[in-house]
Amino acid sequence: MTQHNTIFLVSDRTGITVEGLVRTLLTQFEQVPAERVVRPFCDDVDKVEHVVAEINAAAEADGAPPLVYSSIVDTELRDRLKRSRGQVFDIFDAFLPALSKSLHMRSSDRVGQTHGIGDYEDYDRRVEAVNFALSYDDGARLKGLDEADLILIGVSRSGKTPTCLYLAMQYKVLAANYPLTEDDFLEGRLPDPLKPYKPRLFGLSISPERLHQIREERRPGSRYAALPQCRQEITAAENLYRTQGIPFVDSTNMSIEELAIEIMQRVGVDRKI
Amino acid sequence: MTQHNTIFLVSDRTGITVEGLVRTLLTQFEQVPAERVVRPFCDDVDKVEHVVAEINAAAEADGAPPLVYSSIVDTELRDRLKRSRGQVFDIFDAFLPALSKSLHMRSSDRVGQTHGIGDYEDYDRRVEAVNFALSYDDGARLKGLDEADLILIGVSRSGKTPTCLYLAMQYKVLAANYPLTEDDFLEGRLPDPLKPYKPRLFGLSISPERLHQIREERRPGSRYAALPQCRQEITAAENLYRTQGIPFVDSTNMSIEELAIEIMQRVGVDRKI
Numbered sequence: 001m002t003q004h005n006t007i008f009l010v011s012d013r014t015g016i017t018v019e020g021l022v023r024t025l026l027t028q029f030e031q032v033p034a035e036r037v038v039r040p041f042c043d044d045v046d047k048v049e050h051v052v053a054e055i056n057a058a059a060e061a062d063g064a065p066p067l068v069y070s071s072i073v074d075t076e077l078r079d080r081l082k083r084s085r086g087q088v089f090d091i092f093d094a095f096l097p098a099l100s101k102s103l104h105m106r107s108s109d110r111v112g113q114t115h116g117i118g119d120y121e122d123y124d125r126r127v128e129a130v131n132f133a134l135s136y137d138d139g140a141r142l143k144g145l146d147e148a149d150l151i152l153i154g155v156s157r158s159g160k161t162p163t164c165l166y167l168a169m170q171y172k173v174l175a176a177n178y179p180l181t182e183d184d185f186l187e188g189r190l191p192d193p194l195k196p197y198k199p200r201l202f203g204l205s206i207s208p209e210r211l212h213q214i215r216e217e218r219r220p221g222s223r224y225a226a227l228p229q230c231r232q233e234i235t236a237a238e239n240l241y242r243t244q245g246i247p248f249v250d251s252t253n254m255s256i257e258e259l260a261i262e263i264m265q266r267v268g269v270d271r272k273i
Numbered sequence: 274m275t276q277h278n279t280i281f282l283v284s285d286r287t288g289i290t291v292e293g294l295v296r297t298l299l300t301q302f303e304q305v306p307a308e309r310v311v312r313p314f315c316d317d318v319d320k321v322e323h324v325v326a327e328i329n330a331a332a333e334a335d336g337a338p339p340l341v342y343s344s345i346v347d348t349e350l351r352d353r354l355k356r357s358r359g360q361v362f363d364i365f366d367a368f369l370p371a372l373s374k375s376l377h378m379r380s381s382d383r384v385g386q387t388h389g390i391g392d393y394e395d396y397d398r399r400v401e402a403v404n405f406a407l408s409y410d411d412g413a414r415l416k417g418l419d420e421a422d423l424i425l426i427g428v429s430r431s432g433k434t435p436t437c438l439y440l441a442m443q444y445k446v447l448a449a450n451y452p453l454t455e456d457d458f459l460e461g462r463l464p465d466p467l468k469p470y471k472p473r474l475f476g477l478s479i480s481p482e483r484l485h486q487i488r489e490e491r492r493p494g495s496r497y498a499a500l501p502q503c504r505q506e507i508t509a510a511e512n513l514y515r516t517q518g519i520p521f522v523d524s525t526n527m528s529i530e531e532l533a534i535e536i537m538q539r540v541g542v543d544r545k546i
Contacts, residue, residue: 005376009546014534017293019546021364024290024344025372026546028365028380036546040534067375069368071297087375091294092301094367095342099298102340102360103278107301120483123528124490130435134407162403165438169529210393217397255396256442261287261313273282273292273299273309 005034006058006066008086010051012077015040017091018069034067048077052084059085073110129168129175136176137161142193145176150267151197152177154204155233156224157214159251159259163204166260173269185236190244202263203241203248208234210252278307279331279339281359283324285350288313290364291342307340321350325357332358346383402441402448409449410434415466418449423540424470425450427477428506429497430487432524432532436477439533446542458509463517475536476514476521481507483525 009018015038026032037058039051058066068086072078082088092107100107135141136148138161145151150167152160152175160177167173184191194201208231215225223229241248247266251259264271282291288311299305310331312324331339341359345351355361365380373380408414409421411434418424423440425433425448433450440446457464467474481504488498496502514521520539524532537544 007546014530016530016534017297019544020290020293021368022546024364025368028346028369028383029373029376029378030381032376032378034376038544038546040538064375067372073301087371089368089371091297095294095298095362096301098360098362099340100302102337103302103305103307105302105305108303110301120486124487126529127432127435130438134434159400161407162400162442165403166442169435169439169442213393214397256399257287257289261289265313271292271311273280273295273311 004062005032005064006055006062007032007034007036008051008055008058008066008068008070009036009038010042010048010068010070010072010081011040012043012072012074013040015071018071021091022069042072042077043074045077045080048072048080052080055084055086125172126169129172130165132174132176133161133164133168137164139178139191139193145193145197147174148176148197148200149174149269150200150202150263151175151194152202152204152263153180153194153246154206155180155211155237157211157218158204158206158237159256160204162256163251163259163263166256167264170260171264171269171271173264180233180237180240182233182236185233185240188240188243190240198244198246200267201244201246202267203237203246204259205234205238205241205248205250207250207252277335278305278337279328279335280305280307280309281324281328281331281339281341281343282309282311283315283321283341283343283345283354284313285316285345285347286313288344291344294364295342315345315350316347318350318353321345321353325353328354328357328359398445399442402445403438405447405449406434406437406441410437412451412464412466418466418470420447421449421470421473422447422542423473423475423536424448424467425475425477425536426453426467426519427479428453428484428510430484430491431477431479431510432529433477435529436524436532436536439529440537443533444537444542444544446537453506453510453513455506455509458506458513461513461516463513471517471519473540474517474519475540476510476519477532478507478511478514478521478523480523480525 009015009022011018042048042051055066066086068088070081070090078090096107152164154160156179164175164177167175178194211230212227219225249262282288282295284291315321315324328339339359341361343354343363351363369380425437427433429452437448437450440448451467484503485500492498522535
Protein backbone atom coordinates (compact mmCIF):
# COMPACT_ATOMS: atom_id res chain seq x y z
CA MET A 1 0.00 0.00 0.00
CA THR A 2 1.43 3.35 -0.94
CA GLN A 3 -0.11 5.92 1.28
CA HIS A 4 0.34 9.60 0.79
CA ASN A 5 1.22 11.63 3.84
CA THR A 6 1.52 15.31 4.46
CA ILE A 7 3.68 16.85 7.15
CA PHE A 8 2.87 20.37 8.21
CA LEU A 9 5.35 22.65 9.96
CA VAL A 10 3.53 25.49 11.63
CA SER A 11 4.98 28.30 13.70
CA ASP A 12 4.05 31.68 15.05
CA ARG A 13 7.54 32.83 14.10
CA THR A 14 9.99 31.61 11.47
CA GLY A 15 9.46 27.90 12.01
CA ILE A 16 13.19 27.30 11.97
CA THR A 17 13.16 25.32 15.21
CA VAL A 18 10.41 23.03 13.98
CA GLU A 19 12.22 22.70 10.68
CA GLY A 20 15.32 21.50 12.51
CA LEU A 21 13.28 19.05 14.55
CA VAL A 22 11.51 17.56 11.54
CA ARG A 23 14.71 17.30 9.54
CA THR A 24 16.31 15.45 12.43
CA LEU A 25 13.39 13.06 12.82
CA LEU A 26 13.26 12.36 9.11
CA THR A 27 16.94 11.38 9.04
CA GLN A 28 15.75 8.20 10.72
CA PHE A 29 13.83 7.03 7.68
CA GLU A 30 14.77 6.18 4.16
CA GLN A 31 13.11 8.49 1.64
CA VAL A 32 9.95 9.63 3.35
CA PRO A 33 7.17 9.87 0.74
CA ALA A 34 5.51 12.77 2.51
CA GLU A 35 4.91 16.25 1.26
CA ARG A 36 6.21 18.98 3.57
CA VAL A 37 4.21 22.16 3.98
CA VAL A 38 5.79 25.02 5.94
CA ARG A 39 3.61 27.77 7.40
CA PRO A 40 5.57 30.41 9.32
CA PHE A 41 4.25 33.55 11.04
CA CYS A 42 0.90 31.99 12.05
CA ASP A 43 0.31 34.40 14.89
CA ASP A 44 -3.37 35.20 14.76
CA VAL A 45 -6.71 33.40 14.56
CA ASP A 46 -7.15 33.98 10.83
CA LYS A 47 -3.77 32.58 9.90
CA VAL A 48 -4.15 29.56 12.16
CA GLU A 49 -7.64 28.84 10.88
CA HIS A 50 -6.30 29.06 7.34
CA VAL A 51 -3.72 26.41 8.16
CA VAL A 52 -6.36 24.30 9.93
CA ALA A 53 -8.37 24.35 6.69
CA GLU A 54 -5.29 23.26 4.76
CA ILE A 55 -4.64 20.45 7.22
CA ASN A 56 -8.23 19.26 6.97
CA ALA A 57 -8.09 19.34 3.19
CA ALA A 58 -4.89 17.28 3.25
CA ALA A 59 -6.51 14.79 5.65
CA GLU A 60 -9.35 14.40 3.18
CA ALA A 61 -7.06 14.05 0.17
CA ASP A 62 -4.58 11.71 1.86
CA GLY A 63 -7.17 9.58 3.61
CA ALA A 64 -4.97 9.89 6.70
CA PRO A 65 -4.38 12.53 9.34
CA PRO A 66 -1.43 14.76 8.42
CA LEU A 67 1.38 15.07 10.91
CA VAL A 68 1.61 18.59 12.26
CA TYR A 69 4.73 19.81 14.05
CA SER A 70 4.25 23.22 15.55
CA SER A 71 5.77 25.87 17.76
CA ILE A 72 2.91 28.10 18.77
CA VAL A 73 3.15 29.85 22.07
CA ASP A 74 -0.39 31.18 22.42
CA THR A 75 -2.44 28.43 24.02
CA GLU A 76 -5.67 29.48 22.33
CA LEU A 77 -4.08 29.38 18.88
CA ARG A 78 -2.48 26.07 19.73
CA ASP A 79 -5.83 24.66 20.78
CA ARG A 80 -7.34 25.73 17.49
CA LEU A 81 -4.58 23.94 15.65
CA LYS A 82 -5.19 20.85 17.74
CA ARG A 83 -8.84 20.82 16.75
CA SER A 84 -7.76 20.23 13.16
CA ARG A 85 -7.83 16.73 11.66
CA GLY A 86 -4.04 16.56 11.95
CA GLN A 87 -1.99 14.79 14.56
CA VAL A 88 -0.45 17.78 16.28
CA PHE A 89 2.89 17.78 18.12
CA ASP A 90 3.75 21.14 19.60
CA ILE A 91 7.18 21.66 21.10
CA PHE A 92 5.88 23.93 23.82
CA ASP A 93 3.28 21.34 24.81
CA ALA A 94 5.93 18.67 24.85
CA PHE A 95 8.64 20.42 26.79
CA LEU A 96 7.52 23.65 28.42
CA PRO A 97 5.63 22.36 31.50
CA ALA A 98 8.58 20.33 32.79
CA LEU A 99 11.01 23.15 32.09
CA SER A 100 8.80 25.64 33.86
CA LYS A 101 8.51 23.37 36.85
CA SER A 102 12.21 22.68 37.04
CA LEU A 103 13.12 26.36 36.81
CA HIS A 104 10.43 27.32 39.30
CA MET A 105 9.46 30.00 36.79
CA ARG A 106 6.27 30.71 34.92
CA SER A 107 6.51 30.90 31.17
CA SER A 108 5.39 34.14 29.58
CA ASP A 109 3.19 32.72 26.79
CA ARG A 110 4.41 35.50 24.57
CA VAL A 111 5.53 34.86 21.04
CA GLY A 112 9.21 34.18 21.30
CA GLN A 113 12.21 35.80 19.77
CA THR A 114 14.27 32.70 19.09
CA HIS A 115 15.04 33.88 15.64
CA GLY A 116 13.88 37.42 16.26
CA ILE A 117 16.21 40.35 16.40
CA GLY A 118 16.29 40.18 20.19
CA ASP A 119 18.23 43.29 20.80
CA TYR A 120 20.15 45.48 18.42
CA GLU A 121 23.41 44.74 20.16
CA ASP A 122 23.09 41.08 19.36
CA TYR A 123 22.22 41.79 15.73
CA ASP A 124 25.11 44.20 15.43
CA ARG A 125 27.63 41.71 16.75
CA ARG A 126 26.37 39.17 14.31
CA VAL A 127 26.61 41.46 11.32
CA GLU A 128 30.00 42.59 12.54
CA ALA A 129 31.15 38.96 12.59
CA VAL A 130 29.86 38.41 9.05
CA ASN A 131 31.65 41.53 7.88
CA PHE A 132 34.78 40.35 9.62
CA ALA A 133 34.63 37.01 7.81
CA LEU A 134 34.17 38.83 4.50
CA SER A 135 37.02 41.27 5.15
CA TYR A 136 39.40 38.57 6.27
CA ASP A 137 38.46 36.03 3.63
CA ASP A 138 41.24 34.23 1.80
CA GLY A 139 43.98 36.35 3.34
CA ALA A 140 42.47 39.49 1.81
CA ARG A 141 43.41 41.54 4.82
CA LEU A 142 46.05 41.24 7.49
CA LYS A 143 45.75 44.45 9.47
CA GLY A 144 43.56 43.76 12.48
CA LEU A 145 43.94 40.00 12.16
CA ASP A 146 44.75 39.87 15.87
CA GLU A 147 41.05 40.45 16.54
CA ALA A 148 40.23 37.05 15.07
CA ASP A 149 38.88 34.38 17.43
CA LEU A 150 40.29 31.82 15.04
CA ILE A 151 42.00 31.61 11.68
CA LEU A 152 41.24 28.74 9.33
CA ILE A 153 44.01 27.69 7.00
CA GLY A 154 43.97 25.26 4.11
CA VAL A 155 44.47 24.86 0.40
CA SER A 156 42.14 26.45 -2.12
CA ARG A 157 38.62 24.94 -2.02
CA SER A 158 39.00 23.02 1.20
CA GLY A 159 35.93 24.73 2.70
CA LYS A 160 37.41 27.72 4.54
CA THR A 161 35.04 30.46 3.39
CA PRO A 162 31.66 28.81 4.04
CA THR A 163 32.86 27.57 7.42
CA CYS A 164 33.99 31.05 8.48
CA LEU A 165 30.72 32.58 7.31
CA TYR A 166 28.72 29.95 9.17
CA LEU A 167 30.69 30.53 12.38
CA ALA A 168 30.07 34.25 12.04
CA MET A 169 26.40 34.00 11.17
CA GLN A 170 25.38 31.44 13.77
CA TYR A 171 27.84 31.96 16.58
CA LYS A 172 29.21 35.48 16.08
CA VAL A 173 32.71 34.06 15.96
CA LEU A 174 35.31 36.36 14.40
CA ALA A 175 36.76 33.86 11.95
CA ALA A 176 39.38 34.74 9.38
CA ASN A 177 40.85 32.43 6.80
CA TYR A 178 44.11 32.28 4.96
CA PRO A 179 45.06 30.16 1.97
CA LEU A 180 48.04 27.83 1.92
CA THR A 181 49.82 27.92 -1.42
CA GLU A 182 52.63 26.09 -3.12
CA ASP A 183 55.11 28.75 -2.04
CA ASP A 184 54.30 28.01 1.58
CA PHE A 185 54.82 24.32 1.00
CA LEU A 186 58.15 24.86 -0.75
CA GLU A 187 59.28 26.83 2.27
CA GLY A 188 57.86 24.15 4.51
CA ARG A 189 56.77 26.71 7.05
CA LEU A 190 53.87 28.88 8.03
CA PRO A 191 53.19 31.99 5.97
CA ASP A 192 54.84 34.92 7.77
CA PRO A 193 51.64 36.86 8.49
CA LEU A 194 50.26 33.90 10.43
CA LYS A 195 53.20 33.32 12.71
CA PRO A 196 52.07 35.63 15.51
CA TYR A 197 48.70 33.86 15.70
CA LYS A 198 49.70 30.25 15.89
CA PRO A 199 47.46 29.33 18.86
CA ARG A 200 44.44 30.49 16.90
CA LEU A 201 45.19 28.59 13.71
CA PHE A 202 43.10 25.61 12.67
CA GLY A 203 43.78 23.58 9.54
CA LEU A 204 41.38 22.09 7.04
CA SER A 205 42.21 19.01 5.07
CA ILE A 206 40.18 17.07 2.51
CA SER A 207 40.66 13.93 0.48
CA PRO A 208 42.57 14.56 -2.76
CA GLU A 209 39.80 12.86 -4.76
CA ARG A 210 37.13 15.13 -3.37
CA LEU A 211 39.29 18.22 -3.81
CA HIS A 212 39.92 17.18 -7.40
CA GLN A 213 36.17 16.85 -7.94
CA ILE A 214 35.46 20.30 -6.47
CA ARG A 215 38.22 22.00 -8.42
CA GLU A 216 37.19 20.32 -11.66
CA GLU A 217 33.79 21.99 -11.33
CA ARG A 218 35.54 25.29 -11.20
CA ARG A 219 38.40 24.91 -13.64
CA PRO A 220 37.90 21.74 -15.67
CA GLY A 221 41.05 20.15 -17.02
CA SER A 222 43.39 22.61 -15.31
CA ARG A 223 46.64 21.75 -13.58
CA TYR A 224 45.05 23.32 -10.50
CA ALA A 225 42.30 20.69 -10.55
CA ALA A 226 44.42 17.68 -11.52
CA LEU A 227 44.44 14.82 -9.04
CA PRO A 228 48.24 14.64 -8.64
CA GLN A 229 48.30 18.36 -7.87
CA CYS A 230 45.53 17.97 -5.31
CA ARG A 231 47.30 15.02 -3.75
CA GLN A 232 50.55 16.92 -3.50
CA GLU A 233 48.97 19.99 -1.92
CA ILE A 234 47.03 17.97 0.63
CA THR A 235 50.08 15.95 1.63
CA ALA A 236 52.09 19.14 2.02
CA ALA A 237 49.32 20.86 4.01
CA GLU A 238 48.96 17.96 6.42
CA ASN A 239 52.73 17.80 6.85
CA LEU A 240 52.73 21.47 7.70
CA TYR A 241 49.93 21.01 10.25
CA ARG A 242 51.79 18.13 11.86
CA THR A 243 55.22 19.72 11.99
CA GLN A 244 53.79 22.98 13.31
CA GLY A 245 51.47 21.30 15.79
CA ILE A 246 48.37 22.88 14.29
CA PRO A 247 45.11 21.02 14.95
CA PHE A 248 43.25 20.08 11.79
CA VAL A 249 40.24 18.20 10.53
CA ASP A 250 39.40 16.34 7.37
CA SER A 251 36.36 18.05 5.88
CA THR A 252 35.67 15.40 3.23
CA ASN A 253 32.62 13.87 4.86
CA MET A 254 31.55 16.75 7.03
CA SER A 255 28.90 19.37 6.55
CA ILE A 256 29.55 23.04 7.17
CA GLU A 257 27.70 22.71 10.49
CA GLU A 258 29.79 19.76 11.61
CA LEU A 259 33.00 21.53 10.69
CA ALA A 260 31.95 24.64 12.56
CA ILE A 261 30.94 22.78 15.72
CA GLU A 262 34.00 20.55 15.70
CA ILE A 263 36.34 23.48 15.24
CA MET A 264 34.69 25.55 17.97
CA GLN A 265 34.89 22.64 20.33
CA ARG A 266 38.53 21.89 19.65
CA VAL A 267 39.68 25.50 19.67
CA GLY A 268 37.63 26.11 22.80
CA VAL A 269 35.49 28.91 21.39
CA ASP A 270 32.37 29.25 23.52
CA ARG A 271 29.12 28.22 21.90
CA LYS A 272 26.63 30.48 23.59
CA ILE A 273 23.07 29.20 23.87
CA MET B 274 15.34 31.12 47.07
CA THR B 275 17.88 31.35 44.32
CA GLN B 276 18.50 27.93 42.97
CA HIS B 277 21.19 27.14 40.53
CA ASN B 278 20.25 25.06 37.53
CA THR B 279 22.23 23.47 34.79
CA ILE B 280 20.86 22.67 31.36
CA PHE B 281 22.73 20.09 29.31
CA LEU B 282 22.43 19.83 25.55
CA VAL B 283 23.68 16.46 24.41
CA SER B 284 23.77 15.09 20.89
CA ASP B 285 25.37 12.31 18.89
CA ARG B 286 25.90 14.85 16.12
CA THR B 287 26.24 18.63 16.16
CA GLY B 288 23.49 19.33 18.68
CA ILE B 289 22.14 22.12 16.49
CA THR B 290 18.59 20.80 16.58
CA VAL B 291 18.59 20.58 20.37
CA GLU B 292 20.18 24.01 20.52
CA GLY B 293 17.29 25.43 18.48
CA LEU B 294 14.78 23.68 20.70
CA VAL B 295 16.29 24.93 23.94
CA ARG B 296 16.66 28.46 22.62
CA THR B 297 13.00 28.44 21.64
CA LEU B 298 11.87 27.11 25.01
CA LEU B 299 13.98 29.63 26.89
CA THR B 300 12.41 32.55 25.00
CA GLN B 301 9.40 31.88 27.22
CA PHE B 302 11.20 32.94 30.36
CA GLU B 303 12.80 36.10 31.54
CA GLN B 304 16.53 35.69 32.16
CA VAL B 305 16.95 32.04 32.97
CA PRO B 306 19.64 31.71 35.66
CA ALA B 307 20.81 28.37 34.35
CA GLU B 308 24.17 27.43 33.02
CA ARG B 309 24.10 25.83 29.57
CA VAL B 310 26.50 23.00 28.79
CA VAL B 311 26.69 21.75 25.21
CA ARG B 312 28.11 18.31 24.44
CA PRO B 313 28.07 17.43 20.73
CA PHE B 314 29.35 14.25 19.03
CA CYS B 315 28.47 11.95 21.96
CA ASP B 316 28.29 8.86 19.84
CA ASP B 317 29.88 6.14 21.92
CA VAL B 318 29.67 4.69 25.42
CA ASP B 319 32.74 6.53 26.70
CA LYS B 320 31.55 9.94 25.59
CA VAL B 321 28.06 9.38 26.94
CA GLU B 322 29.37 8.09 30.27
CA HIS B 323 31.59 11.14 30.48
CA VAL B 324 28.55 13.38 30.08
CA VAL B 325 26.60 11.27 32.59
CA ALA B 326 29.37 11.94 35.10
CA GLU B 327 29.18 15.66 34.36
CA ILE B 328 25.39 15.60 34.80
CA ASN B 329 25.70 13.78 38.10
CA ALA B 330 28.31 16.23 39.32
CA ALA B 331 26.05 19.15 38.40
CA ALA B 332 23.13 17.48 40.20
CA GLU B 333 25.29 17.26 43.29
CA ALA B 334 26.52 20.84 43.03
CA ASP B 335 23.13 22.35 42.18
CA GLY B 336 21.16 20.31 44.65
CA ALA B 337 18.67 19.74 41.86
CA PRO B 338 18.50 17.46 38.84
CA PRO B 339 19.90 19.18 35.73
CA LEU B 340 17.67 19.41 32.70
CA VAL B 341 19.07 17.39 29.84
CA TYR B 342 17.87 17.91 26.29
CA SER B 343 19.23 15.36 23.92
CA SER B 344 19.11 13.97 20.43
CA ILE B 345 20.67 10.56 20.61
CA VAL B 346 19.54 7.97 18.15
CA ASP B 347 21.11 4.87 19.62
CA THR B 348 18.68 3.52 22.20
CA GLU B 349 21.38 2.00 24.35
CA LEU B 350 23.29 5.27 24.57
CA ARG B 351 20.04 7.09 25.24
CA ASP B 352 19.24 4.68 28.06
CA ARG B 353 22.62 5.33 29.61
CA LEU B 354 21.96 9.04 29.51
CA LYS B 355 18.56 8.49 31.11
CA ARG B 356 20.17 6.64 34.00
CA SER B 357 21.97 9.86 34.94
CA ARG B 358 20.66 12.07 37.73
CA GLY B 359 19.37 14.52 35.13
CA GLN B 360 15.83 14.93 33.89
CA VAL B 361 16.28 13.77 30.32
CA PHE B 362 14.15 14.88 27.36
CA ASP B 363 15.17 13.25 24.13
CA ILE B 364 13.60 14.44 20.90
CA PHE B 365 13.62 10.97 19.38
CA ASP B 366 11.86 9.58 22.44
CA ALA B 367 9.32 12.35 22.28
CA PHE B 368 8.46 12.30 18.61
CA LEU B 369 9.82 9.29 16.78
CA PRO B 370 7.33 6.56 17.75
CA ALA B 371 4.30 8.52 16.55
CA LEU B 372 6.06 9.54 13.36
CA SER B 373 7.10 5.97 12.68
CA LYS B 374 3.57 4.76 13.21
CA SER B 375 2.03 7.40 11.04
CA LEU B 376 4.44 6.78 8.18
CA HIS B 377 4.08 3.01 8.54
CA MET B 378 7.86 2.92 8.43
CA ARG B 379 10.47 1.67 10.85
CA SER B 380 13.12 4.13 11.90
CA SER B 381 16.69 3.15 11.23
CA ASP B 382 18.21 3.96 14.63
CA ARG B 383 21.31 5.13 12.85
CA VAL B 384 23.02 8.35 13.74
CA GLY B 385 21.43 10.94 11.55
CA GLN B 386 22.80 13.32 9.03
CA THR B 387 20.63 16.33 9.77
CA HIS B 388 23.58 18.58 9.75
CA GLY B 389 25.85 16.08 8.11
CA ILE B 390 27.13 16.42 4.61
CA GLY B 391 24.41 14.09 3.30
CA ASP B 392 25.59 13.90 -0.24
CA TYR B 393 28.21 15.89 -2.06
CA GLU B 394 25.66 17.27 -4.47
CA ASP B 395 23.81 18.95 -1.64
CA TYR B 396 27.03 20.38 -0.21
CA ASP B 397 28.10 21.61 -3.61
CA ARG B 398 24.84 23.43 -4.25
CA ARG B 399 25.15 25.08 -0.89
CA VAL B 400 28.70 26.25 -1.43
CA GLU B 401 27.74 27.37 -4.91
CA ALA B 402 24.94 29.48 -3.43
CA VAL B 403 27.34 31.04 -0.91
CA ASN B 404 29.80 31.81 -3.69
CA PHE B 405 26.99 33.29 -5.74
CA ALA B 406 26.00 35.59 -2.88
CA LEU B 407 29.63 36.67 -2.52
CA SER B 408 30.10 37.27 -6.25
CA TYR B 409 26.88 39.21 -6.59
CA ASP B 410 27.21 41.21 -3.39
CA ASP B 411 26.52 44.91 -3.50
CA GLY B 412 26.18 44.99 -7.28
CA ALA B 413 29.75 43.75 -7.66
CA ARG B 414 28.83 41.73 -10.69
CA LEU B 415 26.10 41.94 -13.30
CA LYS B 416 27.01 39.27 -15.81
CA GLY B 417 25.02 36.15 -14.96
CA LEU B 418 22.60 38.03 -12.74
CA ASP B 419 19.76 36.28 -14.54
CA GLU B 420 20.66 33.14 -12.61
CA ALA B 421 19.58 34.78 -9.36
CA ASP B 422 16.51 33.41 -7.61
CA LEU B 423 16.04 36.83 -6.10
CA ILE B 424 17.77 40.19 -5.93
CA LEU B 425 17.62 42.23 -2.75
CA ILE B 426 17.79 45.99 -3.16
CA GLY B 427 18.14 48.71 -0.55
CA VAL B 428 20.30 51.54 0.69
CA SER B 429 23.72 50.93 2.19
CA ARG B 430 23.54 49.07 5.56
CA SER B 431 19.91 48.02 5.32
CA GLY B 432 20.83 44.35 5.81
CA LYS B 433 21.23 43.05 2.26
CA THR B 434 24.50 41.16 2.56
CA PRO B 435 23.82 39.07 5.69
CA THR B 436 20.34 38.22 4.44
CA CYS B 437 21.68 37.00 1.09
CA LEU B 438 24.37 34.94 2.80
CA TYR B 439 21.84 33.40 5.15
CA LEU B 440 19.51 32.49 2.28
CA ALA B 441 22.43 30.89 0.47
CA MET B 442 23.82 29.03 3.47
CA GLN B 443 20.56 27.68 4.86
CA TYR B 444 18.33 27.34 1.82
CA LYS B 445 20.70 27.27 -1.17
CA VAL B 446 18.92 30.26 -2.63
CA LEU B 447 20.87 32.13 -5.30
CA ALA B 448 20.48 35.60 -3.83
CA ALA B 449 22.15 38.68 -5.28
CA ASN B 450 21.99 42.18 -3.90
CA TYR B 451 22.28 45.61 -5.40
CA PRO B 452 22.65 48.93 -3.62
CA LEU B 453 20.33 51.86 -4.18
CA THR B 454 22.22 55.14 -4.27
CA GLU B 455 21.40 58.81 -4.44
CA ASP B 456 21.81 58.80 -8.20
CA ASP B 457 19.03 56.25 -8.50
CA PHE B 458 16.81 58.36 -6.30
CA LEU B 459 17.49 61.50 -8.31
CA GLU B 460 16.46 59.65 -11.41
CA GLY B 461 13.46 58.27 -9.55
CA ARG B 462 13.75 54.98 -11.34
CA LEU B 463 15.31 51.57 -11.07
CA PRO B 464 19.02 51.22 -11.83
CA ASP B 465 19.31 50.10 -15.46
CA PRO B 466 20.98 46.74 -14.73
CA LEU B 467 18.00 45.71 -12.61
CA LYS B 468 15.27 46.48 -15.09
CA PRO B 469 15.22 43.06 -16.76
CA TYR B 470 14.77 41.34 -13.39
CA LYS B 471 11.91 43.28 -11.88
CA PRO B 472 9.87 40.23 -10.83
CA ARG B 473 12.78 38.97 -8.77
CA LEU B 474 13.48 42.21 -6.94
CA PHE B 475 12.73 42.58 -3.26
CA GLY B 476 13.31 45.78 -1.32
CA LEU B 477 14.65 46.30 2.18
CA SER B 478 13.71 49.26 4.25
CA ILE B 479 14.68 50.24 7.77
CA SER B 480 13.83 53.04 10.17
CA PRO B 481 15.99 56.14 9.61
CA GLU B 482 16.92 56.18 13.32
CA ARG B 483 18.19 52.61 13.23
CA LEU B 484 20.03 53.20 9.95
CA HIS B 485 21.63 56.28 11.47
CA GLN B 486 22.75 54.20 14.45
CA ILE B 487 24.26 51.49 12.24
CA ARG B 488 26.05 53.93 9.97
CA GLU B 489 27.40 55.93 12.91
CA GLU B 490 29.18 52.80 14.09
CA ARG B 491 30.87 52.64 10.74
CA ARG B 492 31.56 56.27 9.90
CA PRO B 493 30.94 58.41 12.97
CA GLY B 494 29.97 62.01 12.30
CA SER B 495 29.85 61.58 8.51
CA ARG B 496 27.22 63.02 6.20
CA TYR B 497 26.57 59.40 5.20
CA ALA B 498 25.55 58.56 8.76
CA ALA B 499 23.63 61.75 9.55
CA LEU B 500 19.98 61.26 10.45
CA PRO B 501 18.59 63.66 7.80
CA GLN B 502 20.57 61.81 5.15
CA CYS B 503 19.26 58.45 6.36
CA ARG B 504 15.74 59.80 6.45
CA GLN B 505 15.98 61.13 2.92
CA GLU B 506 17.40 57.90 1.50
CA ILE B 507 14.78 55.73 3.17
CA THR B 508 11.93 57.93 2.00
CA ALA B 509 13.30 57.83 -1.54
CA ALA B 510 13.83 54.07 -1.44
CA GLU B 511 10.30 53.38 -0.22
CA ASN B 512 8.92 55.73 -2.87
CA LEU B 513 10.82 53.81 -5.49
CA TYR B 514 9.48 50.47 -4.21
CA ARG B 515 5.92 51.80 -4.25
CA THR B 516 6.01 53.45 -7.66
CA GLN B 517 7.71 50.40 -9.19
CA GLY B 518 5.46 47.91 -7.43
CA ILE B 519 8.38 46.15 -5.75
CA PRO B 520 7.54 44.23 -2.57
CA PHE B 521 9.53 45.34 0.43
CA VAL B 522 9.92 44.78 4.13
CA ASP B 523 11.03 46.92 7.03
CA SER B 524 14.02 45.16 8.58
CA THR B 525 14.22 47.37 11.69
CA ASN B 526 12.86 44.85 14.15
CA MET B 527 13.61 41.67 12.29
CA SER B 528 16.41 39.17 12.63
CA ILE B 529 18.30 37.84 9.66
CA GLU B 530 16.27 34.63 9.94
CA GLU B 531 12.96 36.45 9.96
CA LEU B 532 13.96 38.54 6.97
CA ALA B 533 15.06 35.47 5.05
CA ILE B 534 11.89 33.50 5.78
CA GLU B 535 9.58 36.44 5.10
CA ILE B 536 11.28 37.20 1.80
CA MET B 537 11.24 33.58 0.65
CA GLN B 538 7.58 33.33 1.48
CA ARG B 539 6.60 36.50 -0.30
CA VAL B 540 8.74 35.91 -3.37
CA GLY B 541 7.53 32.31 -3.48
CA VAL B 542 10.95 30.67 -3.24
CA ASP B 543 10.54 27.10 -2.08
CA ARG B 544 11.80 26.29 1.38
CA LYS B 545 12.81 22.70 1.05
CA ILE B 546 12.67 20.61 4.21
